[in-house]
Amino acid sequence: MRDALEEVWVRTLYVVTHPEATHHVDGLVGGWFDSDLTGQGLAHAGQIADALAGRLPSHGVVEVFSSDLLRARRTAEVVADRLAVRVVFDAALREKSFGEAGGRPKAWLEERFVPPPASGERLRHDEGVPGAETRWELAVRAYAALDRILQSKAEHQVVVTHGGTATFLLAAWIGMPIGAAGLVGFQFSSGGITLLREDDRVHSRRVVQLNDVGHLT
Structure with missing residues (x-):
């Protein structure tokens, strides 16, 4: 039984989507195409860093993890510099690969995209672009990346x-089974911050x- 005076351990996780990149303004497909931040994107990276610092x-310990693609890496480096910590880069945090479409x-x-069916097998659906990842492959590595991150006991990530x-x-954070994630979709904006929190008392992930x-x- 927990002592009433025992301190509750709380994890706070900030998921940051990188700000504006060159492929956004050039009308190109991103994915693994290694676009850089625009001037505005770099300015927004500074504003993200200031917001997190506030x-x-x-x-206490703060950990920063990042996709290794340039637009995310540059954002993470600005954040880490502001917080005076180092960045752990993980290719599993990359965007979905669009294969031959990347950078086009x-x-x-x-013209080539084949939409997934309304029901049935959506995650493993072939979208019709040579070399592209399926959403299943993206989901598997994203789930694995979060699992590795959560193995740390750092209170702030x-x-x-x-x-x-x-x-x-x-989806992984809230415990959605990966096989049920075929219909899930959340709207994330460039430069957005999503705040997630859990504690070791009731173990709910909010x-x-x-x-x-x-x-x-």
Whole structure:
């Protein structure tokens, strides 16, 4: 039985979607295409870092994890520099690979894209683009990445990733079985911060704030 005076351990996890990248403004498919932040995106990375610094305590361990793609890496480095910590890069936090479509005009992808069925096997659906990942492959690595992150007992963690990947990180966070995630979709904006929290008393994983962009100007 827990002593009434025993302190409850709380984990706070911030999922950050990288801000504006060059492929956004150039109308290109992202995925594993290694686009950089735009000037505005870099400015927003600074605003993300300031927002996190204002929310995180001045003491205690803070961990920063990031996709290794340039647009996420640059964001994470700005955040980590502001928080005076190092970044752990993980390729499993990358966006979905769009294969041959990566770096091409979005119209090229749209002409070849095969939408998933309304029901049935959606995650393993072949979208019709050579070399592209299925959403199942994205989901498997996103779930595994979150599992590795949660093995740490750090009370404060920041994860810098991409919109598509963030959906599956959130599904994994709430304990959704991966096989049930075929219909799930959350709207994440560039530069948004999602706040997640759990404690070791009731062990519930809460979505405290989804895709906050109030820090961006």
